[in-house]
Amino acid sequence: MKYKQLLGNSLVAFFAQGVGTLASLVTALIVPKALGIVGFGYWQLFIFYTSYVGFFHLGLCDGVYLKFGGLARAEVDKRRSNSVFWVGMAYQSIFALIASAIVWTSSADPNRKLVLFSSVAVLILLNSATYLGYISQAMNETKLYSYSIIVERFIFAALVIVGITMRVSDLCFYISALIVGNLLSLVYCVVRGWDFFRSGLAPFLKAARKAFDDIRVGSKLMFANTASMLILGVVRFAID
Numbered sequence: 680m681k682y683k684q685l686l687g688n689s690l691v692a693f694f695a696q697g698v699g700t701l702a703s704l705v706t707a708l709i710v711p712k713a714l715g716i717v718g719f720g721y722w723q724l725f726i727f728y729t730s731y732v733g734f735f736h737l738g739l740c741d742g743v744y745l746k747f748g749g750l751a752r753a754e755v756d757k758r759r760s761n762s763v764f765w766v767g768m769a770y771q772s773i774f775a776l777i778a779s780a781i782v783w784t785s786s787a788d789p790n791r792k793l794v795l796f797s798s799v800a801v802l803i804l805l806n807s808a809t810y811l812g813y814i815s816q817a818m819n820e821t822k823l824y825s826y827s828i829i830v831e832r833f834i835f836a837a838l839v840i841v842g843i844t845m846r847v848s849d850l851c852f853y854i855s856a857l858i859v860g861n862l863l864s865l866v867y868c869v870v871r872g873w874d875f876f877r878s879g880l881a882p883f884l885k886a887a888r889k890a891f892d893d894i895r896v897g898s899k900l901m902f903a904n905t906a907s908m909l910i911l912g913v914v915r916f917a918i919d
Contacts, residue, residue: 695825695832702836709843710853717790718850725794725854727915730908732802733809733901735774739767739890740806740813741904742897747817755818757878762886763893764810764875771806775799790850797854804861811868814875823871831864 711719733740743763747755782795808827815823838856847853869876880886902909 692821692825695828698829698832698836702832702839705836705839710839713843713846713848714850714853715848718848721790721794721850722853724791724919725797725857727912727919728794728798729801729805729857731912732798732805733905735771735802736767736806736810736901737770737894738896738898738901739763739894740810740897741900742893742895743810744813744817745896745900746893747814750818752818752820752874755814757875758881759886759889760814761875761878762881763890764807765880766883766886766890767810768803768807771803775802778802793851793854797858800858801861804858804865808861808865808868811865811872811875814872815868823868826871827864827868830867831860833860834863835860 710722714722743760747760778799779796782792782799785792787795808831812824812827815821835857838859839853842852842856881889
């Protein structure tokens with residue numbers, strides 16, 4: 680690795696974290712006043728649920744990261760990666776449809792239903808962007824992943840500031856702002872990784888076997904990385 684490249688990647692990563700911190704400060708300090716106590720409570724519930732949507736890729740992203748780690752873009756099997764991506768989106772879409780059906784038939788209040796349906800939307804968008812972002816990190820193209828985070832957090836913070844300026848107190852607006860940020864982050868990742876998507880698809884059964892193998896490897900890493908979240912999450916779910 681070239682030291683100049685390492686320095687450039689590190690600076691962009693720090694900048695991405697700075698943008699994320701700024702967006703968090705805006706959310707924590709300004710949004711509560713706009714939404715009120717009840718609205719901000721549902722907003723926090725939404726943030727809580729979306730922090731766990733990564734479980735629904737079952738470790739696929741982590742597995743791909745481990746399999747492709749250290750390879751340059753020209754060395755990565757793009758057809759395999761593209762095929763596994765769509766297999767992952769297929770089973771996660773099934774999860775999303777089942778969850779949506781359960782929410783739709785439940786007796787939850789409208790705000791909670793809004794939170795749950797929105798979390799399902801974030802599940803698809805965020806996990807898709809995470810998959811592409813992990814591949815970029817595996818190829819040492821960490822700037823791409825950092826820029827995708829910058830896009831997501833900057834768009835979200837900008838929309839929140841607009842909402843505050845216009846005195847918007849609707850919970851749906853702020854949830855939509857986060858969803859739009861995730862959507863544009865995914866669009867950025869797709870554009871930068873378009874060579875993967877135009878590489879074609881492997882037969883479904885072959886792609887499914889590759890995806891299962893990636894999940895088998897990555898699930899261990901995923902649960903190891905999120906163990907602390909699970910410890911706190913059990914208590915939070917009990918409180919909810």
